[in-house]
Amino acid sequence: MPDIDAAFLALPRQELAAAxxxxxxxxxxxxxxxxxxxxxxxxxxxxxSVLESAKDxxxxxxxxxxxxxxxxxxxxxxxxxxxxxxxxxxxxVNMAQxxxxxxxxxxxxxxxxVYDDVTWISSYEIDPFxxxxxxxxxxxxxxxxxxxxxxxxxxxxxxxxxxxxxxxxANSAGTSYTQQRVRIGPTITAHGVAEDRFDSMSSTAPPAxxxxxxxxxxxxxxxxxxxxxxxxxxxxxxxPSVEAGTYDVVVDPSNLWLTIHESIGHATELDRALxxxxxxxxxxxxxxxxxxxxxxxxxxxxxxxxxxxxNGLSTVGFDDEGVAxxxxxxxxxxxxxxxxxDRRMAKKNEDxxxxxxxxxxxxxxxxxxxxxxxxxxxxxxxxADGPSTEELxxxxxxxxxxxxxxxxxxxxxxxxxxFTGQRFYKITDGKLDGQLRDVAYQATTxxxxxSMEAVGGPQTYVLGGALNCGKAEPSQSGxxxxxxxxxLFRGVRILNTTQEAGR
Amino acid sequence: MTAVQLxxxxxxxxGLALAAAEGADDCVVLVAETSSTNLRWANNTLTTNGAMxxxxxxxxxxxxxxxxxAAGVIGRSSVTEDTLREIVSAAIATARAAGPAEDAxxxxxxxxxxxxxxxxxxxxxxxxxxxxxxLGESLKRAAAxxxxxxxxxxxxxxxxxxGSSTGLRLRQALPRGYVSSTGKNDAHSAWVGTATRDFxxxxxxxxxxxxxxxxxxxxxxxxxxxxxxxxxxxxxxxxDLMTYLYWQxxxxxxxxxxxxxxxxxxxxxxxxxxSSQPVNLHSDPALAGLEAFAFAVxxxxxxxxxxxxxxxxLTATDWIRGGKLEHLMTSRYTADLIDxxxxxxxxxxxxxxxxxxxxxxxxxxxxxxxxxxxxxLWYIRVVEPxxxxxxxxxxxxxxxxENGEVxxxxxxxxxxxxxxxxxxxxxxxxxxxxxxxxxxGDYFSRTATPPLLIPDYNMxxxxxxx
Numbered sequence: 001m002p003d004i005d006a007a008f009l010a011l012p013r014q015e016l017a018a019a020x021x022x023x024x025x026x027x028x029x030x031x032x033x034x035x036x037x038x039x040x041x042x043x044x045x046x047x048x049s050v051l052e053s054a055k056d057x058x059x060x061x062x063x064x065x066x067x068x069x070x071x072x073x074x075x076x077x078x079x080x081x082x083x084x085x086x087x088x089x090x091x092x093v094n095m096a097q098x099x100x101x102x103x104x105x106x107x108x109x110x111x112x113x114v115y116d117d118v119t120w121i122s123s124y125e126i127d128p129f130x131x132x133x134x135x136x137x138x139x140x141x142x143x144x145x146x147x148x149x150x151x152x153x154x155x156x157x158x159x160x161x162x163x164x165x166x167x168x169x170a171n172s173a174g175t176s177y178t179q180q181r182v183r184i185g186p187t188i189t190a191h192g193v194a195e196d197r198f199d200s201m202s203s204t205a206p207p208a209x210x211x212x213x214x215x216x217x218x219x220x221x222x223x224x225x226x227x228x229x230x231x232x233x234x235x236x237x238x239x240p241s242v243e244a245g246t247y248d249v250v251v252d253p254s255n256l257w258l259t260i261h262e263s264i265g266h267a268t269e270l271d272r273a274l275x276x277x278x279x280x281x282x283x284x285x286x287x288x289x290x291x292x293x294x295x296x297x298x299x300x301x302x303x304x305x306x307x308x309x310x311n312g313l314s315t316v317g318f319d320d321e322g323v324a325x326x327x328x329x330x331x332x333x334x335x336x337x338x339x340x341x342d343r344r345m346a347k348k349n350e351d352x353x354x355x356x357x358x359x360x361x362x363x364x365x366x367x368x369x370x371x372x373x374x375x376x377x378x379x380x381x382x383x384a385d386g387p388s389t390e391e392l393x394x395x396x397x398x399x400x401x402x403x404x405x406x407x408x409x410x411x412x413x414x415x416x417x418x419f420t421g422q423r424f425y426k427i428t429d430g431k432l433d434g435q436l437r438d439v440a441y442q443a444t445t446x447x448x449x450x451s452m453e454a455v456g457g458p459q460t461y462v463l464g465g466a467l468n469c470g471k472a473e474p475s476q477s478g479x480x481x482x483x484x485x486x487x488l489f490r491g492v493r494i495l496n497t498t499q500e501a502g503r
Numbered sequence: 504m505t506a507v508q509l510x511x512x513x514x515x516x517x518g519l520a521l522a523a524a525e526g527a528d529d530c531v532v533l534v535a536e537t538s539s540t541n542l543r544w545a546n547n548t549l550t551t552n553g554a555m556x557x558x559x560x561x562x563x564x565x566x567x568x569x570x571x572x573a574a575g576v577i578g579r580s581s582v583t584e585d586t587l588r589e590i591v592s593a594a595i596a597t598a599r600a601a602g603p604a605e606d607a608x609x610x611x612x613x614x615x616x617x618x619x620x621x622x623x624x625x626x627x628x629x630x631x632x633x634x635x636x637x638l639g640e641s642l643k644r645a646a647a648x649x650x651x652x653x654x655x656x657x658x659x660x661x662x663x664x665x666g667s668s669t670g671l672r673l674r675q676a677l678p679r680g681y682v683s684s685t686g687k688n689d690a691h692s693a694w695v696g697t698a699t700r701d702f703x704x705x706x707x708x709x710x711x712x713x714x715x716x717x718x719x720x721x722x723x724x725x726x727x728x729x730x731x732x733x734x735x736x737x738x739x740x741x742x743d744l745m746t747y748l749y750w751q752x753x754x755x756x757x758x759x760x761x762x763x764x765x766x767x768x769x770x771x772x773x774x775x776x777x778s779s780q781p782v783n784l785h786s787d788p789a790l791a792g793l794e795a796f797a798f799a800v801x802x803x804x805x806x807x808x809x810x811x812x813x814x815x816x817l818t819a820t821d822w823i824r825g826g827k828l829e830h831l832m833t834s835r836y837t838a839d840l841i842d843x844x845x846x847x848x849x850x851x852x853x854x855x856x857x858x859x860x861x862x863x864x865x866x867x868x869x870x871x872x873x874x875x876x877x878x879x880l881w882y883i884r885v886v887e888p889x890x891x892x893x894x895x896x897x898x899x900x901x902x903x904x905e906n907g908e909v910x911x912x913x914x915x916x917x918x919x920x921x922x923x924x925x926x927x928x929x930x931x932x933x934x935x936x937x938x939x940x941x942x943x944g945d946y947f948s949r950t951a952t953p954p955l956l957i958p959d960y961n962m963x964x965x966x967x968x969x
Contacts, residue, residue: 043803050605053803053810054597057578061557074553078581079508095552098628102639104548104646134600155759193760196767197889276545278692279653279685282881282898282968368555409882409917411896413968416917418894420886440886440894442917442964473543473655473683474553475945493964500919500963501892 002127002211004119004180008038008166013178016085017170020064023089025172029066029073029096031109032089033171035320036062036080037367039163040129044136046158049144051137061367064088068096070106076368110346110358112323114174120317122181123310124211128162131212136160139215143226147190150230152237154198155191160184160215161207161467163479167320175322183209183313183479185467190229194237199437201233202422204254204404206464207479209311219311232423232435239435242424244496248399249441249489250392255421256380257464257482258405263445264296264303265378265482267414268330269361270339270349276373280473282412285445286336288352294336297449300383303331305340305376307360312377313465313479316360320371323360330378334449342373365476372472379463379483386457389486394430395454400439400494401425401432405464407440418442420497440495448489456485511536511623514582515666518562521591523668527564527598528572529610530591531667531813533800535559536623539659540630542638546653547646554628558582561802563810564594565610572607573598574810578802604811606804606836611814613670623662624676630658634682634702641711645686650718652711654684657945658702663796671814673798681939681948682707685899686714690724691912692969693717694878694899696739696939698948700792717878717900721912725903727965729916733874734960735904736925737864738938741952743880744893744922745855746943749784751891752822752849754831755806758841763891763923764831771831771841778826778926781858786850787819792937793949795851807832807849817850825858826926852949860932864954867933869907871956876902876909879941880918891921896966898941915969916962931956 017034024032038060045053062085063076073096075088128136140158148156163183170176185207191200205220214220251259271277272284286294296303307325309315316325321343330338339345339353342362350356363374393401404422411417424439425432443451465481509517511534522530537557543550561578575597577590631638634656645652658680665673682705683696693714699705736744757764757771764772788797799815801808812834821829830847838846868876878900886892894917901913933954940950 045803045805051601052605053576053805054601055576055578055803056593056597057559057580059559059580061580071549072551074551076553076555076557078556078558080581091554095554095628098635099542099549099552102544102549102635102642104642105546132600133597137601155761191759191761198760198765200761200888274546275651275653276550278545278651278687279655279683279694285967368557370551370553372551407884407886407894409884409894409896411915411917411966411968412881412898415968416896416915416964416966418886418917418919418963438887444967473945474539474541474657495919495963497887497892497919498890500961501887501890501921502924502959502961503890 002121002124004121004178005166011036011080013168015082016062016080019082020085020089021170021172023086024064024066024093027090027093029068029093031067031172033065035367036168038166039366042128042162044140044160046140046144048155049141049148054133059366062088063367064092065370066092066096067107068093069100071096071100071103072107074370107344108347109343110356112343112358115177115322116174118177120177120179122209122315124182125213126211127164127182128184128212129164143188143222146226147188147229152192152234153190153230154193157189160186169320169322171322177318179317182211183207183467184214186215190233192233192237199237201229201236202404203229204422207313207467209313209315235435236423236437239437241438241498242436242494242496244499245494246491247494248396249492250396250401251487251489252403253460253462253464253484253486254404255402256484256487258408259419260378260380260482260484261466262408262410263414263417265375267445268339269373269375270341270345271373281471285413285415288349290336291352292337295334296331296336296446297334298452299334300455301331301334301449301452302381303378304328304381305330305338305359305378307376309377309481311463312481314375314377314481319360319362320364321358321362323358326359328359340373340376345373363478365478369474369476372476374478375469375480377481380455382458382461382485383455386455386485389456389460392454392456392486392488393427393432395488396427397429399427400436401427415444417445438497440497442493442495451489451491452487453490454488456487460485508583511664512620514560514587515664518587518591519666519668521588522564522595525592525595527566527595528568529565529668531563531610533561533802533813534664536662537659538625539657540626540628541655541657542631543655544642544652546651547642562590562594564598566598567603570607571603573601574604575601576803576810606809606811606834608811608835610667610669610811611671613667615672616674619672619674621674624660626658626660630702631656634705634707638707641707644711651687652684654682656682663800665798665814667814673814675796677794677796679948681944682710684710684714686718688718691718691721692899694941696941696944698937698939698944720902720909723911725911725913727913729962729964731959731961733871734957735864735867735871735874735876736955736957738936738952738954739879739941740877741855741955742938742940742950743883743942744925745952746940746947746950747883747893748891748922749853752832753806754833754841755837757831762888764828772828773831774828776827777823777923780826782823782826782926783821783856784823784853785821786853788817788850790852790854793852793951795949799848807834807837809834809836812848815846815848817848820847820850854935854951855953856935857932857953860934860953862933864933867931867954867956868904868909870931871904872906874904875913876904881942883942886919891923892919893921894919898968915966917964917966918961919963920961925957928957929955930958
């Protein structure tokens with residue numbers, strides 16, 4: 001188990017926090033919280049096995065958020081001095097005072113247990129920033145070479161993002177913690193050109209809450225995937241165009257995670273359901289009055305919110321309001337039974353939610369931003385003794401097996417979505433029958449999940465995810481994982497994207 | 504704490520001196536000071552607000568010479584006298600460990616801005632001195648009229664300093680602001696958005712009046728099936744689509760056969776006619792009201808950018824002229840690679856125009872017998888790079904046009920369309936005006952676009968969202 005980075009521990013965390021919290025209290029804040037965050041990020045890109053770009057960034061800063069006269073105030077800065085901490089507290093209070101006349105709702109927070117100077121570290125083995133750059137580039141060059149040398153591959157692009165996040169949090173109720181998380185996101189894409197078209201084939205390795213060990217084989221079989229990418233690309237370039245229509249589809253976890261993210265993850269964020277995202281990403285069809293009654297999907301649908309999943313991108317010890325990580329149900333037996341909430345939403349809606357507790361879904365993407373209600377790892381649970389992917393495919397007479405994510409889009413209430421993928425295999429009489437191209441699937445959320453006939457067993461379960469989910473104004477980027485098994489859906493609308501383009 | 508914060512100029516000078524002392528052959532130091540303030544509201548009340556200051560320092564050290572030059576890039580958000588030394592050392596070590604960069608070129612020769620010595624500019628919550636009271640009034644008015652308002656106002660100033668060992672001392676401060684506001688009643692929603700430099704020209708009550716007008720159009724509701732419909736795209740919706748086209752103008756990606764601007768069989772489509780109409784897509788950092796950084800800024804190298812090009816003067820560029828593709832975005836390296844005479848790095852603004860087009864969205868409405876009027880588009884993503892087929896949705900206001908008038912509100916749609924094809928297919932256009940993309944305006948707001956009439960816009964399916 002790695003230790004909290006000594007350089008971060010050497011920063012004057014408690015001193016800055018005490019100065020900010022005391023000043024906020026002196027100015028009349030009824031609640032105040034302080035964050036000191038350091039986010040190291042590295043981005044390495046190779047193009048045709050040549051290093052194109054390697055950039056090492058560090059974002060270090062502090063933030064103060066207060067409730068003053070029932071109104072939020074927030075300020076952030078970069079100078080790690082007591083004077084700056086005090087000034088930020090004053091600015092935050094000033095912001096609350098300026099805003100008070102146009103705030104029609106007193107802010108109250110759900111009570112939470114106090115955690116005194118606790119520490120939490122995510123599950124990883126090798127800090128990516130401890131590996132020499134040259135060693136990392138050499139590995140990625142080798143991976144790139146393996147794909148580029150294959151017949152039919154015109155170009156290869158490789159990109160790896162790594163993030164090392166350290167945070168110190170303290171609030172006026174007495175909670176304080178130090179937390180360290182590591183995440184990594186690799187993508188390798190082969191490009192090919194046929195006589196009249198071009199296409200690409202990307203790796204399906206998801207981003208993960210892991211360290212550099214992920215790139216050398218822990219948690220993903222790179223040897224196997226790299227060996228197959230050129231063949232998959234060649235087959236896709238030669239594949240026949242799909243005939244638009246209605247098909248039964250088996251969706252691989254490498255694709256289904258994104259459908260879960262868009263149609264369940266965001267739809268069960270209570271801030272959306274309550275309208276707080278209405279001007280930006282939109283609201284949700286899953287409104288609070290439907291809790292416990294909305295038929296979200298078929299009875300085999302069981303979806304959880306989880307801040308504790310090992311290697312999850314949204315896994316934390318504590319959120320940005322000092323709430324410990326938890327797991328809970330969002331959809332059970334196909335019925336909406338829960339939401340993702342923060343302390344304010346939990347307090348305001350405790351009667352309807354049936355609990356006065358936050359489930360730990362407040363998060364800011366840096367010290368420069370306000371914590372907002374953010375997605376936990378939202379995952380579709382497998383059937384305990386469920387079938388393999390092959391068994392699911394065997395139940396389909398005329399259908400499509402969809403692998404890997406690519407294009408994604410959903411409407412402002414999370415009804416209408418359209419997704420494409422990396423590979424689409426025709427299923428004929430229960431067996432794969434070669435790739436198809438130009439495929440997209442389009443559906444309404446509840447229709448789609450209602451058409452889910454079966455979920456695979458634990459042996460098909462994969463934790464997918466994204467590093468860059470956007471939300472809020474000003475926009476923030478969040479990382480989140482979604483686990484799921486393979487699943488079988490009946491009667492899904494399949495589009496031909498070439499025809500959609502009018503050609 | 505004894506750490507000494509440095510001014511941007513000191514950061515540049517000391518960084519360059521340290522780099523020289525530690526053996527770098529050349530060095531570029533970029534300092535960006537950002538100040539921002541925002542207001543956010545929902546359900547007729549303020550929800551969050553904030554004031555943020557940010558600072559980022561990027562050191563790009565180079566070692567070697569000519570095409571054998573390697574670069575090391577290190578960025579930090581907060582730099583003191585002590586940490587600057589660490590950053591410079593790390594950048595040099597990174598460069599020494601790297602192989603020669605394929606985009607290596609001599610650093611840009613030095614010039615100095617007259618305002619180099621000035622401090623960074625700042626914004627404060629005071630920028631909303633006029634706007635905040637009118638916002639408060641509009642929130643009260645909406646509540647009294649049983650409407651709900653949701654929105655966001657943001658103002659920021661970025662002051663950029665670029666210094667190099669070849670003598671560059673460039674400084675530029677750019678303010679940018681915008682408001683995006685959504686109004687809802689029991690059954691419908693409407694949206695307005697606008698970009699601004701200082702909020703003196705934005706009145707929340709006026710925005711609310713326009714929202715109210717649009718909600719009034721929804722007095723009658725009509726269901727329209729998916730299909731290809733005559734559709735008027737107002738300037739905001741055109742910006743939603745054309746910004747994506749703008750981002751696809753990468754010269755290297757096109758050259759390597761990965762974009763809609765790739766020529767079948769190899770090479771780029773520079774010189775190809777994309778539209779039979781006199782369409783122009785133009786960028787110029789000096790465009791009045793849409794001012795952008797006047798020099799290239801690259802913290803990493805990519806298809807159309809190079810860290811070796813920092814400080815390169817950006818000039819007025821025609822990407823499309825008279826319907827013909829004139830230029831793609833290139834660094835000096837990619838310009839050589841794709842064999843075009845000059846480098847044309849990206850510029851953070853664009854103007855789409857149609858020669859001779861006049862009139863407004865309302866004028867296009869007046870000329871349409873039967874069709875749709877959109878407000879804005881959302882969740883736009885590439886489906887097929889080869890055609891630049893995009894999918895996305897209408898939101899917050901789709902209206903039916905009959906006999907030259909808006910006669911009701913229509914359900915939302917998912918569309919599948921290519922902006923490149925739209926430029927070839929539109930049948931009428933209006934005058935180009937400053938616009939604000941609903942989806943991309945928070946990031947890329949310096950756009951001016953005309954309204955367009957598309958005779959057969961592809962609404963792929965109906966969306967239940969309202």
